[in-house]
């Protein structure tokens with residue numbers, strides 16, 4: 001094994017993005033975890049592999065057995081293989097499904113949820129820090145201590161306000177605040193009050209915007225009057241609970257856009273006031289059937305241009321527009337590029353992206369890892385997948401004569417851990 005590979009494989013990571021269940025959510029399903037809970041994002045490739053045969057996608061064991069062999073070689077599939085081999089010494093193969101379930105249950109039996117997270121996230125995946133996506137709900141559970149490990153910080157995520165087509169998000173905010181929200185100004189005030197409460201926990205790390213799942217990233221500058229008119233109409237519109245993505249037409253109606261864009265600016269302005277980083281989903285979307293065209297980071301250029309004092313952490317290598325993201329990061333000093341989730345979507349493209357970014361962007365602006373998973377054992381495979389890719393890229397740089405070993409180690413430590421610690425103000 002090369003020295004640099006050894007350095008990378010044994011290095012701690014800064015996980016820039018995860019959606020881990022709280023301890024309470026984890027325990028609620030403790031008895032049910034089986035081989036399917038190792039799949040993570042691979043479920044989407046099972047759907048793709050099944051084509052038009054099963055419109056809902058493979059859900060039964062027989063269906064997983066039938067389509068897993070067809071998609072096991074994709075990045076999603078390889079992450080599953082890595083997790084199963086690394087943790088249980090088993091290939092993720094239908095013949096081993098029962099053994100994997102047994103091994104998984106064995107690994108959590110007798111461990112409390114905090115111990116489970118400590119074992120998988122800290123000990124096995126070596127994720128030293130995690131920025132947890134804190135999706136905003138009425139409940140204040142996310143504000144209470146004892147839901148996630150001490151090493152987790154939270155991103156305030158209430159991006160429904162950037163694509164609201166009905167009163168749903170307003171009602172969520174009213175519920176959280178415990179009082180009604182009658183006007184646009186009260187809405188902005190209420191969002192800021194909610195952020196205050198998250199901030200008081202001392203664990204708020206960022207504002208997260210994942211609106212690419214529901215609308216494009218092109219943000220205009222509506223007037224306050226336009227936004228207010230939209231607010232007044234939308235506030236009385238019955239909430240549609242059928243799932244945001246089915247509601248795209250309403251979300252993209254001009255009036256909804258005026259309000260959404262206005263509130264997007266309110267979130268970023270709050271970030272500017274607090275010097276809070278803004279994390280934004282760009283590029284490919286989880287699942288299937290996502291609307292990709294509006295997700296490229298290039299749409300954000302007017303925002304990057306406008307908010308020069310805000311530090312933007314742009315996610316997922318913006319794949320399949322990773323080269324564009326590199327050019328953006330080279331041009332805009334307020335942009336950091338983030339490979340969270342990218343290694344599993346497309347390992348080959350991620351290696352190319354990291355390689356070209358290292359050739360174009362100062363390496364203190366590159367974040368090389370985030371698992372973006374829901375269950376702690378997934379981080380073991382996702383970490384390893386990222387490390388394999390990072391090591392390969394640095395080996396190539398050394399072979400090409402662009403870096404010596406010591407330099408490659410310096411770069412690895414920065415992009416895997418230190419850049420994140422510095423950016424989020426967390427001690428090493």
Ligand SMILES: [Zn+2]
Pocket residue numbers: 017018019133372
């Ligand atoms: Zn995510």
